[in-house]
Amino acid sequence: MIDCSVDAITMKLSPGLGTNRRLRTFLACSTVGxxxxxxxxxxxxxxxxxxxxxxxxxxxxxxxxxxVDRLLRQMTLEEKIGQxxxxxxxxxxxxxxxxxxxxxADRQNVIVAINPVTANHIDAMNLAATGQLGxxxxxxxxxxxxxxxxxxxxxxxxxxxxxxxxxxxxxxxxIYPVPLGLAxxxxxxxxxxxxxxxxxxxxxxxxxWFYSPxxxxxxxxxxxxxxxxxxxxPYLGAAMARAYIRGYQGDDxxxxxxxxxxxxxxxxxxxxxxxxxxxxxxxSETTLRQIYLPPYKAAVEAGAATIMSAFNSLNGVPSSANPxxxxxxxxxxxxxxxxxxxxxxxxxxxxxxGIALDPATATRKAITAGVDVDMMSHFYDTQLPALIxxxxxxxxxxxxxxxxxxxxxxxxxxxxxxxxxxTEVTAAVDAHRPLVRKAAEESLVLLQNDKIADGAPLLPxxxxxxxxxxxxxxxxxxxxxxxxxxxxxxxxxxxxxxQAFEERAKQTGGELxxxxxxxxxxxxxxxxxxxxxxxxxxxxxxxxLGESGSxxxxxxSRAYLDLPGNQxxxxxxxxxxxxxxxxxxxxGRPLVLDWAQKHVSAIMEAxxxxxxxxxxxxxxxxxxxxxxxxxxxxFPRAVGQEPLYYNQFPTGRPATGLDLSKPPGGDSRFFSRFxxxxxxxxxxxxxxxxxxxxxxxxxxxxxxxxPLAQALANRSTPFVEATATVTNTGSRTxxxxxxxxxxxxxxxxxxxxxxxxxxxxxxxxPGESKQVSFRLGFNELSFYDxxxxxxxxxxxxxxxxxxxxxxxxxxxxxxxxxxxxxxVH
Ligand code: BGC
Numbered sequence: 001m002i003d004c005s006v007d008a009i010t011m012k013l014s015p016g017l018g019t020n021r022r023l024r025t026f027l028a029c030s031t032v033g034x035x036x037x038x039x040x041x042x043x044x045x046x047x048x049x050x051x052x053x054x055x056x057x058x059x060x061x062x063x064x065x066x067x068v069d070r071l072l073r074q075m076t077l078e079e080k081i082g083q084x085x086x087x088x089x090x091x092x093x094x095x096x097x098x099x100x101x102x103x104x105a106d107r108q109n110v111i112v113a114i115n116p117v118t119a120n121h122i123d124a125m126n127l128a129a130t131g132q133l134g135x136x137x138x139x140x141x142x143x144x145x146x147x148x149x150x151x152x153x154x155x156x157x158x159x160x161x162x163x164x165x166x167x168x169x170x171x172x173x174x175i176y177p178v179p180l181g182l183a184x185x186x187x188x189x190x191x192x193x194x195x196x197x198x199x200x201x202x203x204x205x206x207x208x209w210f211y212s213p214x215x216x217x218x219x220x221x222x223x224x225x226x227x228x229x230x231x232x233x234p235y236l237g238a239a240m241a242r243a244y245i246r247g248y249q250g251d252d253x254x255x256x257x258x259x260x261x262x263x264x265x266x267x268x269x270x271x272x273x274x275x276x277x278x279x280x281x282x283x284s285e286t287t288l289r290q291i292y293l294p295p296y297k298a299a300v301e302a303g304a305a306t307i308m309s310a311f312n313s314l315n316g317v318p319s320s321a322n323p324x325x326x327x328x329x330x331x332x333x334x335x336x337x338x339x340x341x342x343x344x345x346x347x348x349x350x351x352x353x354g355i356a357l358d359p360a361t362a363t364r365k366a367i368t369a370g371v372d373v374d375m376m377s378h379f380y381d382t383q384l385p386a387l388i389x390x391x392x393x394x395x396x397x398x399x400x401x402x403x404x405x406x407x408x409x410x411x412x413x414x415x416x417x418x419x420x421x422x423t424e425v426t427a428a429v430d431a432h433r434p435l436v437r438k439a440a441e442e443s444l445v446l447l448q449n450d451k452i453a454d455g456a457p458l459l460p461x462x463x464x465x466x467x468x469x470x471x472x473x474x475x476x477x478x479x480x481x482x483x484x485x486x487x488x489x490x491x492x493x494x495x496x497x498x499q500a501f502e503e504r505a506k507q508t509g510g511e512l513x514x515x516x517x518x519x520x521x522x523x524x525x526x527x528x529x530x531x532x533x534x535x536x537x538x539x540x541x542x543x544x545l546g547e548s549g550s551x552x553x554x555x556x557s558r559a560y561l562d563l564p565g566n567q568x569x570x571x572x573x574x575x576x577x578x579x580x581x582x583x584x585x586x587x588g589r590p591l592v593l594d595w596a597q598k599h600v601s602a603i604m605e606a607x608x609x610x611x612x613x614x615x616x617x618x619x620x621x622x623x624x625x626x627x628x629x630x631x632x633x634x635f636p637r638a639v640g641q642e643p644l645y646y647n648q649f650p651t652g653r654p655a656t657g658l659d660l661s662k663p664p665g666g667d668s669r670f671f672s673r674f675x676x677x678x679x680x681x682x683x684x685x686x687x688x689x690x691x692x693x694x695x696x697x698x699x700x701x702x703x704x705x706x707p708l709a710q711a712l713a714n715r716s717t718p719f720v721e722a723t724a725t726v727t728n729t730g731s732r733t734x735x736x737x738x739x740x741x742x743x744x745x746x747x748x749x750x751x752x753x754x755x756x757x758x759x760x761x762x763x764x765x766p767g768e769s770k771q772v773s774f775r776l777g778f779n780e781l782s783f784y785d786x787x788x789x790x791x792x793x794x795x796x797x798x799x800x801x802x803x804x805x806x807x808x809x810x811x812x813x814x815x816x817x818x819x820x821x822x823x824v825h
Pocket of ligand 1: 138167554
């Protein structure tokens with residue numbers, strides 16, 4: 001029996017990765033809701049259109065299926081259910097030592113167990129040895145994983161290996177920028193390489209499955225998990241999703257150094273109302289399909305082996321019991337061959353959502369909706385036996401879930417290579433440092449770079465500025481450089497800005513003075529005077545301010561988006577010295593930088609850059625590398641603008657052409673606007689400066705008129721090409737992210753004012769020009785109609801090509817009615 005008596009909130013440390021910064025809270029199951037829902041309505045589980053293609057050819061391989069069949073035939077009900085059960089070891093002690101303990105009671109003592117293991121009397125070792133455990137989470141390290149694996153492979157009747165999953169989100173030991181920062185690179189090949197690198201590191205510690213990538217679109221930076229995804233745009237999000245899958249899984253999951261990906265959190269978790277963690281999402285099906293689903297779909301099409309069902313409810317149905325999402329769309333329409341794992345205790349949370357009055361109902365709803373593996377709820381193992389015996393859950397449903405898990409286990413080669421192999425990576429790898437340094441360099445976004453007294457922009461720092469004052473609570477904090485999911489990275493491996501600037505000062509004979517000034521969140525002003533003195537004595541100030549890593553990530557929602565603690569006051573005091581100031585902003589989300597934008601000469605968004613943070617920042621501030629990052633999310637002027645995103649709908653009263661910096665007067669009131677702040681972002685999506693400048697001209701389209709039948713004829717062949725010439729008009733070689741946006745006017749459903757439809761990183765020498773082209777077809781130009789079907793209609797399109805979502809060089813074309821204009825669905 002599960003213990004539902006505890007009414008309080010149970011706090012536990014998240015074992016495994018990132019334990020230093022993550023506290024989990026989960027609600028005990030006694031807080032029950034009101035509603036109980038019946039069996040899944042047939043219509044919801046039936047796909048609108050059935051995919052004929054396997055999403056992952058390896059998982060669909062008949063040879064694997066034959067092995068699955070053979071094994072399944074031998075399995076008892078308990079062994080089958082075991083494959084659907086996931087726990088961690090929760091051990092602080094070495095499991096090898098624990099394995100030596102004689103009795104279960106002894107083992108409990110050795111494995112300093114943390115809820116739910118103690119609360120639920122789970123002995124993960126015993127479960128592994130008896131075939132009642134299928135996978136483990138955040139149980140990391142060659143010794144730890146091998147200990148459990150030996151039990152599963154050698155002691156259990158059928159010798160089925162465990163799959164070890166972990167939250168390796170932006171690096172295992174060698175840490176690269178948080179995913180939002182990585183998205184700012186717009187460099188998908190780089191993401192492939194980084195993802196592969198982290199898989200190579202983590203597999204040496206027994207991890208064969210990453211709970212990554214998080215592909216949730218986030219349009220509201222109050223949501224802390226914004227830091228874990230690629231930001232607000234579906235096109236960029238989909239490109240990043242594909243890149244992670246390629247990097248993790250390669251072409252063959254069984255190859256050494258490859259891991260199965262778990263795409264999360266399905267679905268639309270990023271639309272949590274008010275950005276409040278675990279909160280409800282509610283949206284139209286067209287918005288779901290057009291904005292939120294594309295990155296998950298792209299990941300599935302790229303062959304993702306697993307998906308994680310989200311905590312949130314979507315339009316009233318919790319994602320972890322949502323047949324519309326998990327069966328109709330994911331399996332029916334997208335042909336997903338992998339398995340679905342619940343998020344942490346999300347099956348238990350169905351009771352809190354109010355759609356199940358008891359664990360049995362929650363279990364039935366989750367598994368019949370399509371959740372194959374229960375992460376930590378302790379429901380599948382306790383509830384499924386009776387549910388199957390009573391016929392409430394058909395055996396075929398369990399068999400299918402087990403098949404899906406076994407397919408992934410066979411495909412990953414776990415049966416042949418169950419143990420961690422090779423030398424375990426236990427620290428940042430020197431050979432990987434150049435790659436994470438490059439990633440950190442590319443992730444930096446130069447938001448402002450004003451000319452100062454001598455007529456030149458403040459950045460890159462001129463060698464004449466011999467004495468630098470480095471100030472701020474984030475200037476020398478190794479732990480804070482890695483962000484919310486620092487994998488198993490060590491603080492001691494991380495280079496801070498202070499360290500990197502000291503190295504530079506030694507090389508160049510420059511002088512560096514460092515003052516912390518204040519704390520991130522609860523600083524007194526005691527450090528202000530020394531910081532102000534340091535600034536006054538210097539030729540330029542670098543001010544490293546922002547959030548701590550744990551202010552974003554899971555359960556890191558914020559209602560205020562300004563600099564925390566008294567950092568704003570420190571900023572104002574330093575600016576008041578009159579010295580040139582570079583503001584380095586560390587954050588897991590867009591912050592409100594309104595004051596800084598008006599008063600600070602140079603602003604650089606640094607996100608959380610990872611192990612090589614300091615070096616990368618110094619490289620860019622000193623001009624060895626020109627910044628090339630572009631924002632993957634809009635930076636607001638005020639929190640009240642949120643959710644703020646560039647691809648918004650036009651409204652019937654657009655405020656086009658009005659001066660929104662002034663309160664409304666005369667005829668300017670009755671428009672879609674605020675009376676106290678402009679509508680626009682302070683720094684828009686796609687924006688980012690370089691040390692060079694770029695000009696765009698000759699934006700053209702290959703055709704101005706396309707018959708509708710042609711546009712609908714072939715979904716994979718582009719039918720119009722948009723081109724532009726981009727020129728480096730500055731005096732140094734630099735990289736620009738060229739972006740292509742489209743607008744569709746005249747469709748049966750209102751369409752966004754513009755949508756990203758392509759991008760390319762282009763490196764140009766001074767004076768050099770290049771013609772950049774974007775091939776547009778169904779993927780880029782279609783939309784979801786009132787029946788939530790993708791289509792193209794006879795409408796007008798505008799295409800812009802430029803350096804941000806404000807690109808103003810455009811061309812137009814039309815899709816015109818034709819004889820065969822029937823929509824293809
Ligand atoms: C998070 C997931 C994570 C899981 C396992 C959950 O709380 O939402 O993103 O993968 O824990 O640690």
